[in-house]
Amino acid sequence: MIQFSQICKRYPGGYEALKNVSFEIAEGEMIFLTGHSGAGKSTLLKLIAAIERPSSGSIVVKGQNVSSIQSGALPYLRRNLGLIFQDHKILFDRSVFDNVMLPLRICGFDHRESAKRVRAALDKVGLLKREKTSPIALSGGEQQRLCIARAIVNRPSILLADEPTGNLDKDYASDIMGIFKSFHQVGVTLLISSHDESILRQFKGRVLALKNGELCP
Amino acid sequence: MKNWLVSHVHVLLFTLRRFFTTPLSSLLNILVIGIALSLPAGMYLMLKSLQSMAEQAVGTPQISIFLSMDASNDEVAHIGKQLKQHASINQLKFVPRDQALEQLKQTTGLTDVIGGLAQNPLPDAYVIYPKISDAQALEALRDEFKKWPKIEYVQLDSAWARKLEAILKFGLLAVLILAVLLSFALIAITFNTIRLQILTQREEIEVSKLIGATNAFIRRPFLYFGLLQGLLGGATAWFIITISLRLLNNSLSELTHLYASSFTLHLPSIGDSSILLLLSAYLGWLGAWLSVAQHLWQIEPR
Numbered sequence: 051m052i053q054f055s056q057i058c059k060r061y062p063g064g065y066e067a068l069k070n071v072s073f074e075i076a077e078g079e080m081i082f083l084t085g086h087s088g089a090g091k092s093t094l095l096k097l098i099a100a101i102e103r104p105s106s107g108s109i110v111v112k113g114q115n116v117s118s119i120q121s122g123a124l125p126y127l128r129r130n131l132g133l134i135f136q137d138h139k140i141l142f143d144r145s146v147f148d149n150v151m152l153p154l155r156i157c158g159f160d161h162r163e164s165a166k167r168v169r170a171a172l173d174k175v176g177l178l179k180r181e182k183t184s185p186i187a188l189s190g191g192e193q194q195r196l197c198i199a200r201a202i203v204n205r206p207s208i209l210l211a212d213e214p215t216g217n218l219d220k221d222y223a224s225d226i227m228g229i230f231k232s233f234h235q236v237g238v239t240l241l242i243s244s245h246d247e248s249i250l251r252q253f254k255g256r257v258l259a260l261k262n263g264e265l266c267p
Numbered sequence: 268m269k270n271w272l273v274s275h276v277h278v279l280l281f282t283l284r285r286f287f288t289t290p291l292s293s294l295l296n297i298l299v300i301g302i303a304l305s306l307p308a309g310m311y312l313m314l315k316s317l318q319s320m321a322e323q324a325v326g327t328p329q330i331s332i333f334l335s336m337d338a339s340n341d342e343v344a345h346i347g348k349q350l351k352q353h354a355s356i357n358q359l360k361f362v363p364r365d366q367a368l369e370q371l372k373q374t375t376g377l378t379d380v381i382g383g384l385a386q387n388p389l390p391d392a393y394v395i396y397p398k399i400s401d402a403q404a405l406e407a408l409r410d411e412f413k414k415w416p417k418i419e420y421v422q423l424d425s426a427w428a429r430k431l432e433a434i435l436k437f438g439l440l441a442v443l444i445l446a447v448l449l450s451f452a453l454i455a456i457t458f459n460t461i462r463l464q465i466l467t468q469r470e471e472i473e474v475s476k477l478i479g480a481t482n483a484f485i486r487r488p489f490l491y492f493g494l495l496q497g498l499l500g501g502a503t504a505w506f507i508i509t510i511s512l513r514l515l516n517n518s519l520s521e522l523t524h525l526y527a528s529s530f531t532l533h534l535p536s537i538g539d540s541s542i543l544l545l546l547s548a549y550l551g552w553l554g555a556w557l558s559v560a561q562h563l564w565q566i567e568p569r
Binding site: 099101122125126127128129133135139141143152153155156157158159160161200204 | 270271273274277470471473474475476477478479480481484568
């Protein structure tokens with residue numbers, strides 16, 4: 051599903067975020083990406099969504115070479131991915147419902163069908179009753195769940211989550227991990243990054259550990 | 268296809284809503300565009316009205332022959348006979364001096380002034396409609412009549428119209444230059460409006476790109492906005508022109524009545540109006556397109 055071959059990423063200024071990283075993720079796997087902050091977790095996730103391009107090496111996602119993708123094909127790649135961001139990237143000028151609606155509007159879905167899907171996604175993360183609220187009134191944990199709802203409303207086959215439990219207390223964090231687990235059970239490929247080892251111990255799954263930009267064996 | 272249409276309607280409604288979120292600045296923008304467009308368009312229409320009047324005058328050339336005051340009735344009749352036999356004259360009208368004075372009284376309302384005159388200052392006159400309309404031939408004809416005895420003055424009535432036509436051509440060129448300059452102003456206004464919108468919507472654009480929006484999708488609302496703003500500006504210009512011309516026509520009719528003429532300024536025709544609206548919409552769209560092309564690529568998600 052996702053294949054990294056000898057990926058290096060050097061940022062302008064010379065900082066090397068990833069050094070010779072190679073791995074493969076099969077369809078339906080749930081993978082945890084760990085490492086201290088600055089170890090290269092975010093960079094790795096950004097490379098998969100082609101938000102950043104690798105300095106060398108190749109990345110293949112669903113049989114498509116992402117490292118050399120044309121900018122015109124980029125939107126269609128991203129529609130297959132559900133992205134959950136560290137800083138949420140929620141739009142505060144519209145309701146919870148409209149935030150989740152955005153990906154479907156972008157894909158040009160039928161309006162009535164979309165509304166059904168949005169409600170289903172909000173129900174899954176437990177925000178159905180708050181659909182008309184402004185996101186500004188949501189707590190940190192709820193904003194994170196809103197971000198998840200927006201990522202899954204498109205029913206992507208791959209879900210990438212960058213520090214989804216970052217600033218949350220334990221109860222909220224295991225709530226969210228529970229949500230991820232339910233996606234795993236329906237066959238979604240998940241790649242979740244976290245620096246919090248205690249969370250990972252609760253769940254069984256393969257772990258990719260990064261240290262200073264290199265993959266630990 | 269249906270989804271595509273629905274999404275376009277969606278964007279249109281969204282754009283309209285955006286107008287109402289900043290009503291004052293939208294209104295001012297539209298007003299500025301309207302005023303900028305109404306200047307050249309209004310002047311163009313006024314010049315066109317003058318031009319069609321001049322064309323009418325040129326189309327039926329007239330030569331007025333004023334006889335000497337001391338010409339006797341026999342001499343007047345003789346000149347009339349000669350004119351009638353002239354090969355290049357189509358039609359001939361005799362205006363006796365008494366009738367001319369009467370006409371002057373009626374049409375100008377100067378009854379009191381004319382009544383105070385000791386004698387009729389007007390000469391007998393012939394009005395000629397020649398068969399030819401070529402300017403040089405007409406001038407030759409005028410010079411020929413001038414040499415006849417007992418003819419005081421020969422006037423080519425279309426000469427002023429030809430001069431007016433030349434001036435109008437010059438005026439139209441000036442209006443064209445003005446129109447081109449103000450079109451650039453319209454493009455600049457839209458360019459700037461869209462630039463500000465892109466800046467305030469930076470976050471939305473970034474997020475949309477991250478979840479798979481194509482550039483066309485992101486561009487669309489901005490292009491619609493530019494198009495709509497241009498169109499509304501054009502409509503404003505149309506209203507400004509129509510109302511102004513109506514007001515001008517009202518006071519003009521009083522004026523032209525004094526000069527025994529029925530000259531009115533033409534209101535914009537359906538053709539003129541649709542050209543105005545199409546052009547303003549296109550210029551708005553173009554300004555938006557340039558702005559989007561210039562600014563959108565700068566916003567790449569990180």
